[in-house]
Amino acid sequence: MELLLLSNSxxxxxxxxxxxxxxxxxxxxxxxxxxxxxxxxxxxxxxxYVERMSDLFGxxxxxxIGLHRESDPVKTLSTCDAVAIGGGxxxxxxxxxxxxxxxxxxxxxxxxxxxxxxxSAGSNVACxxxxxxxxxxxxxxxxxxxxxxxxxxxxxxxxEATIAGHGGESRSQRIxxxxxxxxxxxxxxxxxxxxxxxHKDQMELIGKDMTIFRRGSEPxxxxxxxxxxxxxxxxxxxx
Amino acid sequence: MELLLLSNSxxxxxxxxxxxxxxxxxxxxxxxxxxxxxxxxxxxxxxxYVERMSDLFGxxxxxxIGLHRESDPVKTLSTCDAVAIGGGxxxxxxxxxxxxxxxxxxxxxxxxxxxxxxxSAGSNVACxxxxxxxxxxxxxxxxxxxxxxxxxxxxxxxxEATIAGHGGESRSQRIxxxxxxxxxxxxxxxxxxxxxxxHKDQMELIGKDMTIFRRGSEPxxxxxxxxxxxxxxxxxxxx
Numbered sequence: 001m002e003l004l005l006l007s008n009s010x011x012x013x014x015x016x017x018x019x020x021x022x023x024x025x026x027x028x029x030x031x032x033x034x035x036x037x038x039x040x041x042x043x044x045x046x047x048x049y050v051e052r053m054s055d056l057f058g059x060x061x062x063x064x065i066g067l068h069r070e071s072d073p074v075k076t077l078s079t080c081d082a083v084a085i086g087g088g089x090x091x092x093x094x095x096x097x098x099x100x101x102x103x104x105x106x107x108x109x110x111x112x113x114x115x116x117x118x119x120s121a122g123s124n125v126a127c128x129x130x131x132x133x134x135x136x137x138x139x140x141x142x143x144x145x146x147x148x149x150x151x152x153x154x155x156x157x158x159x160e161a162t163i164a165g166h167g168g169e170s171r172s173q174r175i176x177x178x179x180x181x182x183x184x185x186x187x188x189x190x191x192x193x194x195x196x197x198x199h200k201d202q203m204e205l206i207g208k209d210m211t212i213f214r215r216g217s218e219p220x221x222x223x224x225x226x227x228x229x230x231x232x233x234x235x236x237x238x239x
Numbered sequence: 240m241e242l243l244l245l246s247n248s249x250x251x252x253x254x255x256x257x258x259x260x261x262x263x264x265x266x267x268x269x270x271x272x273x274x275x276x277x278x279x280x281x282x283x284x285x286x287x288y289v290e291r292m293s294d295l296f297g298x299x300x301x302x303x304i305g306l307h308r309e310s311d312p313v314k315t316l317s318t319c320d321a322v323a324i325g326g327g328x329x330x331x332x333x334x335x336x337x338x339x340x341x342x343x344x345x346x347x348x349x350x351x352x353x354x355x356x357x358x359s360a361g362s363n364v365a366c367x368x369x370x371x372x373x374x375x376x377x378x379x380x381x382x383x384x385x386x387x388x389x390x391x392x393x394x395x396x397x398x399e400a401t402i403a404g405h406g407g408e409s410r411s412q413r414i415x416x417x418x419x420x421x422x423x424x425x426x427x428x429x430x431x432x433x434x435x436x437x438h439k440d441q442m443e444l445i446g447k448d449m450t451i452f453r454r455g456s457e458p459x460x461x462x463x464x465x466x467x468x469x470x471x472x473x474x475x476x477x478x
Contacts, residue, residue, distance in 0.1 A: 008406050008407075010406060011406060012404055012405065012406050042416055042419040042420060043419075044419065089416055091376075092416075092420070130376065131375070131376050131377050131378070132375065132377075133375070133376065134375070134407055135408075135413070136370070136371065136372070136373070136413040136414075136416065136417060137330075137369065137370050137372065137376055137383055138370050138371075138413075138416050138417040138420050138421075139370070139420055140382065140383050143379065144376055144379050157405070157406065157407040159402060159405055161402045161403075161405065162402070163398060163400045163401070163402060164400075165251055166251065166396070166398055166400060166431065167247050167249060167250060167251050167396065167431050168247075168373060168396040169374075174374070174375040174377075175375075177281055177328055177331075177375065177377050178375060178377040180281040180282075180283065181281060181331070181377050181378055182377075192405065192406050
């Protein structure tokens with residue numbers, strides 16, 4: 001498996017997709033046809049979303065195929081060399097993944113080696129479920145179960161910051177509630193400007209420190225640049 | 240119908256339930272038995288939640304019945320004089336409302352006059368759906384459809400504030416996404432420290448200004464103290 005799972009596309013004040021570019025370029029270069037899934041955007045914005053990504057991926061001589069206009073998106077996906085799933089709303093995204101048949105089709109293709117790029121909602125759906133999304137549940141999805149490509153949950157856009165004088169739950173409180181209901185599933189808080197690069201059964205954290213939350217343990221901070229196993233255990237020391 | 244729909248229970252830095260007390264006291268006084276629904280809390284915290292509300296409502300000589308321990312919560316509800324649904328996680332809450340049969344039982348009782356007090360998640364479930372919650376979807380609910388006591392959606396804990404330097408969607412962006420998918424349903428942004436007091440087909444906004452979001456219109460700010468119809472139209476002018 002080759003996954004590039006980004007917390008977010010763009011940092012405030014920067015050009016669109018500026019921070020991920022140096023990491024996405026080597027990941028996509030040489031892939032001729034990129035299947036792009038714009039389903040996390042509301043319908044009326046999907047064409048523009050595909051166009052935006054087409055401009056970007058075009059810089060690396062990749063052709064971008066927006067799967068939302070395809071009469072048989074599963075068949076079109078199978079003709080592509082990589083898949084990219086954009087951010088937006090995770091509930092919109094997962095609903096369309098189920099409706100289009102892509103949910104069922106994607107998992108084996110990616111497990112067998114199709115490179116998978118996701119950001120924000122596109123990273124949420126790489127997890128066992130979308131239960132650690134920050135998004136508003138603006139539509140009913142048939143299930144919160146997702147692609148299950150990795151054995152942990154990602155909380156993208158992770159931050160400990162809260163709005164001053166505001167009483168809503170902090171991100172860590174929300175994750176603690178998730179853990180109370182799912183005590184055996186770890187949650188990774190992936191900060192904006194960070195990504196996990198999964199290569200087979202290992203992965204590398206790039207960008208900023210991340211925090212692993214586990215039920216009954218103190219949160220564990222992992223330093224940027226760390227390589228670890230896909231199950232979040234440390235790599236075995238070299239002998 | 241008699242509804243008291245609070246954005247939140249407690250303002251930062253204040254004692255628990257301090258701001259709503261002067262409004263909740265006249266609403267509950269004289270009601271002997273209050274059915275309290277603690278399902279928005281994770282299981283392990285539900286007993287403590289009932290105890291906390293029992294202490295509070297006890298000050299007004301109300302008896303608090305925690306429905307989570309009842310073998311037949313629907314039957315117990317029918318012996319009570321009012322219902323209170325506490326805040327926490329809206330997905331946990333709605334899942335248990337469906338499982339317990341309370342979802343089906345509550346609507347006719349409240350429509351026929353049982354006073355309904357809700358805060359945060361407890362206000363979300365008074366709406367047609369919980370699709371404008373801020374909560375993390377930590378469990379699967381059989382549906383996002385809710386009690387449909389009012390003909391609009393509430394976004395509790397509403398704020399325009401965002402976290403400085405953080406790229407996640409603002410609350411208004413999230414609501415705009417909801418409206419794009421549901422163009423005929425208005426959304427009310429109810430600020431912390433605010434409530435809607437519904438009495439039959441009218442209601443009064445108490446606390447702070449609120450914002451009504453409608454697809455294709457500029458947001459409309461309603462001043463605290465305004466009375467309006469339950470369908471959000473202005474009251475007919477007096478002749």
